[in-house]
Amino acid sequence: MTAIVEGRSANRVVAAAAASIAVAMVGMAYAAVPLYRLFCQVTGFGGTTQRALAPASAPLAQRIGVRFDxxxxxxxxxxxxxxxxxxxPRIGEQTLVSYTATNNTDRPITGTATFNVTPESAxxxxxxxxxxxFTEQTLQPGQAVDMPVVFFIDPAILKDKQARRISEITLSYTF
Structure with a gap:
């Protein structure tokens, strides 16, 4: 009789451990996307750009080409x-550029732009x-809007052995 009770107790322990592992795996699956996004934002991995309030220093004389897609x-x-x-722009110079978007349909449409920079090291x-x-954009039927982007290239790019050889950066958006 004690062997049966011990067997049921062991089964409950195994079942509880398996359930705990399953719950942990589901939790990690939900956390993976925001954690990956945070990792990319901090490191610039995959061409993810950084957010800033303003350039930290005066612009340098050296220029770098920026292409828009x-x-x-x-x-x-x-x-x-x-x-x-x-x-x-000069490296470190705050630069304003614009994109235009037009809703060609007869209904309001909301879109979100995803973006990346190539080469990735930039x-x-x-x-x-x-x-x-940074936010969703809603365009009414037939509406055309100007969408500004204000950016700068951090002068620290010149201290990076790989990135300092870059002569052109491409900023690409997809709605």
């Missing part, structure tokens, strides 16, 4: 493009002060 997910019904396709030095990509 715009894409729209199939079926969104928007036209989206940069006003200028390239600029060459992501940690590309700092956005203001960007339409």
């Amino acid at each position: 715009a894409n729209v997910a199939p079926g969104l019904g928007w036209t989206f493009k940069p006003v200028l396709t390239t600029v060459s 992501g940690q030095y590309f700092n956005k002060i203001q960007c339409f990509c």
